[in-house]
Amino acid sequence: MSISQRLTDVFKFDSEGVPTIKIVFWGCSLAGKTSALTVYNILRRIEDPEHIYSELKKINDPSGRTIYYDQSIFDLPRGQGTALPALRYAVWTVAGQKRHYDTRRIVIRGADGLVIMFDPSNEQWADNVDALKELVTLVEDDLKSGDLPFLVVLNKIDLPKSERVPTEDFMNLLVEVGLATDVGDAYMRTLEMSCLDARNDLVSLPSLPNWREMIDENGRLKRGFRPDSVRRVAAPIEQITRMIIQNKIGRLKK
Numbered sequence: 001m002s003i004s005q006r007l008t009d010v011f012k013f014d015s016e017g018v019p020t021i022k023i024v025f026w027g028c029s030l031a032g033k034t035s036a037l038t039v040y041n042i043l044r045r046i047e048d049p050e051h052i053y054s055e056l057k058k059i060n061d062p063s064g065r066t067i068y069y070d071q072s073i074f075d076l077p078r079g080q081g082t083a084l085p086a087l088r089y090a091v092w093t094v095a096g097q098k099r100h101y102d103t104r105r106i107v108i109r110g111a112d113g114l115v116i117m118f119d120p121s122n123e124q125w126a127d128n129v130d131a132l133k134e135l136v137t138l139v140e141d142d143l144k145s146g147d148l149p150f151l152v153v154l155n156k157i158d159l160p161k162s163e164r165v166p167t168e169d170f171m172n173l174l175v176e177v178g179l180a181t182d183v184g185d186a187y188m189r190t191l192e193m194s195c196l197d198a199r200n201d202l203v204s205l206p207s208l209p210n211w212r213e214m215i216d217e218n219g220r221l222k223r224g225f226r227p228d229s230v231r232r233v234a235a236p237i238e239q240i241t242r243m244i245i246q247n248k249i250g251r252l253k254k
């Protein structure tokens with residue numbers, strides 16, 4: 001069988017015939033999932049808007065809480081981690097509030113990879129535990145077998161230490177639910193970031209003294225000038241995309 005025939009075994013194709021992968025941000029309410037996808041969207045808008053296939057859709061209640069999901073779809077720029085001619089990645093976030101269990105179950109269906117987001121705010125500990133345990137009951141086998149690649153994000157690292165649950169508690173939690181073999185393994189899977197810092201840094205970019213140097217002739221931000229905070233917010237999406245592609249190509253080779 002040819003490779004292109006077998007691609008259909010591992011990738012889903014959208015209505016335009018482009019292989020499309022689905023990434024889902026999972027985590028308790030207020031962890032920062034919508035913020036992360038918003039920052040990523042703004043970044044792509046100032047770097048390469050032509051690769052945004054579908055702008056961010058937010059399905060919110062009047063107070064801005066996600067009630068169903070957020071979703072945005074991007075085209076993978078050629079040559080970024082794949083020999084595939086084209087690839088789209090759809091990024092979704094779930095509604096974290098407990099009452100939205102049914103919608104989460106629907107949103108996670110068909111996910112190719114997960115970004116599990118923790119909120120280290122002290123008062124959110126129990127909600128983090130509940131969200132993680134719910135995830136494990138839904139997709140335990142796929143997570144543990146490696147069929148469903150995932151990585152972990154600890155958001156809000158801007159919070160002062162006194163307002164934050166120690167990182168090690170989250171690492172122990174990952175071990176306890178069986179998503180990491182030991183604390184070292186848990187750290188390896190975990191990225192830290194602050195959507196708040198990233199948003200502030202993005203907003204203040206144009207007032208930096210070297211702004212002219214940061215943009216190309218079309219007024220686009222050059223990739224090398226992503227502020228560190230913004231790079232950290234983009235990293236989970238970029239890394240999980242690579243992990244998903246590797247996972248699928250790995251299955252092709254078998």
Ligand SMILES: Nc1nc2c(ncn2[C@@H]2O[C@H](COP(=O)(O)OP(=O)(O)O)[C@@H](O)[C@H]2O)c(=O)[nH]1
Pocket residue numbers: 027028029030031032033034035036064065066093096155156157158159193194195196197
């Ligand atoms: N301090 C701090 N607040 C954040 C950060 N990210 C998000 N927030 C705030 O946390 C709240 C919930 O964010 P949101 O993205 O709606 O969370 P979601 O429920 O997971 O989608 C909002 O008030 C955000 O402004 C962060 O990195 N640091």
Ligand SMILES: [Mg+2]
Pocket residue numbers: 033034035065066093094095096
């Ligand atoms: Mg949200």
